[in-house]
Amino acid sequence: MTKRHLTKQQRRRIQQNQAKARAEVNAQQDDDSYLSPSNLGPEQDGRVITSYGTQVDVEPEFPPEQNSRGESTRRCHLRANLPTIVTGDRVTWQDGDTHGVVIAQHPRKSELCRPDSRGKLRPVAANIDRIVIVIAPFPEPHANLIDRYLVASEHQSIQPAVVLNKADLIDDTNYDQLTGLLDRYISLGYDCFLVSAHSGEGMEKLEGYLEELTSVFVGQSGVGKSSLLNTLSPDIDTAVGALSVSKTKGTHTTTSSQLFHLSNGGDVIDSPGIREFGLWHLDPAAIAEGFIEFRPFIGQCKFRDCQHQQEPGCAFNQAVMDGKISKFRFDSYWHMVNSLDQGS
Numbered sequence: 001m002t003k004r005h006l007t008k009q010q011r012r013r014i015q016q017n018q019a020k021a022r023a024e025v026n027a028q029q030d031d032d033s034y035l036s037p038s039n040l041g042p043e044q045d046g047r048v049i050t051s052y053g054t055q056v057d058v059e060p061e062f063p064p065e066q067n068s069r070g071e072s073t074r075r076c077h078l079r080a081n082l083p084t085i086v087t088g089d090r091v092t093w094q095d096g097d098t099h100g101v102v103i104a105q106h107p108r109k110s111e112l113c114r115p116d117s118r119g120k121l122r123p124v125a126a127n128i129d130r131i132v133i134v135i136a137p138f139p140e141p142h143a144n145l146i147d148r149y150l151v152a153s154e155h156q157s158i159q160p161a162v163v164l165n166k167a168d169l170i171d172d173t174n175y176d177q178l179t180g181l182l183d184r185y186i187s188l189g190y191d192c193f194l195v196s197a198h199s200g201e202g203m204e205k206l207e208g209y210l211e212e213l214t215s216v217f218v219g220q221s222g223v224g225k226s227s228l229l230n231t232l233s234p235d236i237d238t239a240v241g242a243l244s245v246s247k248t249k250g251t252h253t254t255t256s257s258q259l260f261h262l263s264n265g266g267d268v269i270d271s272p273g274i275r276e277f278g279l280w281h282l283d284p285a286a287i288a289e290g291f292i293e294f295r296p297f298i299g300q301c302k303f304r305d306c307q308h309q310q311e312p313g314c315a316f317n318q319a320v321m322d323g324k325i326s327k328f329r330f331d332s333y334w335h336m337v338n339s340l341d342q343g344s
């Protein structure tokens with residue numbers, strides 16, 4: 001490497017940057033001073049109800065009044081050096097005059113992660129028992145997005161379910177396509193529900209399924225995740241968006257994941273809608289493991305390094321021919337594998 005001499009201008013810029021960094025550290029220290037333990041209450045356990053990035057809403061584990069769980073929520077700052085805190089996290093925190101401070105994160109039982117735009121895997125919800133994939137006649141479901149969520153659920157050992165909402169919009173024009181789609185997942189053994197947040201159809205059964213557990217509602221924007229929550233609990237009044245042109249431009253009504261309590265003891269995390277769910281962190285073999293019906297055929301191909309394309313003796317291709325793996329799902333697998341190269 002050649003040694004470089006700095007110009008006067010470069011040296012001045014470096015000095016300016018260093019001064020700026022020092023000022024920021026000082027400001028940070030000033031900012032932290034009011035977080036000193038003397039101003040804060042005792043350490044207590046709590047659960048993160050909403051995460052805004054640098055701040056979170058925490059609900060005490062033992063709220064003063066047992067019946068007003070949601071009302072005792074406190075806005076908290078995060079002590080420096082904490083790992084990413086997400087909705088559903090259990091934490092140790094201290095209350096203060098104007099706001100509380102989260103001082104520790106408890107180990108997670110489970111987490112739903114997805115890669116960000118740079119491919120780094122980030123948690124989006126923690127301590128969940130079920131991932132409820134919501135689809136609807138409109139916006140039209142993408143089977144590949146459902147499969148991506150299923151692969152992610154299988155990898156994180158969280159039980160998934162598929163909910164087809166807006167049953168009231170099913171008519172002769174889309175009946176075959178939608179029931180065919182749902183049947184595909186029913187035949188794989190996944191829990192599936194046909195519901196309508198508007199008419200109430202199927203909602204009782206769905207509510208029973210969510211009892212006593214923590215679930216996260218995921219899926220495209222506009223499928224009615226927040227509407228389902230509003231119908232599930234009359235106490236919940238979360239924002240529901242009009243299905244308009246803006247949806248196609250990627251405007252989401254729900255912008256941060258939020259945890260709600262149902263009267264039957266179930267907790268549901270409403271999450272912002274997404275268009276894509278990258279799986280760049282997985283390799284083709286790991287993706288194949290996420291397709292539950294592929295599992296009996298893994299390691300059964302004639303060649304150990306079989307790519308499951310057109311090789312002779314490929315157990316996957318044979319299973320497709322025998323009807324043991326559906327063509328739709330095999331195509332979906334290939335779609336995911338091919339997208340790994342493109343980083344999407």
Ligand SMILES: Nc1nc2c(ncn2[C@@H]2O[C@H](COP(=O)(O)OP(=O)(O)OP(=O)(O)O)[C@@H](O)[C@H]2O)c(=O)[nH]1
Pocket residue numbers: 165166167168169195196197198199219220221222223224225226227228239240241242243251252253254255271272273274
């Ligand atoms: N016909 C019909 N419309 C519904 C139903 N459920 C929700 N909608 C409508 O679908 C639109 C979107 O609903 P939201 O609940 O905001 O959808 P979301 O999935 O939470 O969307 P994001 O927060 O953007 O991810 C609204 O106009 C709802 O009124 C239903 O069961 N039937």
Ligand SMILES: [Mg+2]
Pocket residue numbers: 225226227239240253254270271272273
């Ligand atoms: Mg929403």
Ligand SMILES: [Zn+2]
Pocket residue numbers: 301306307308309311313314315316317
């Ligand atoms: Zn093969």
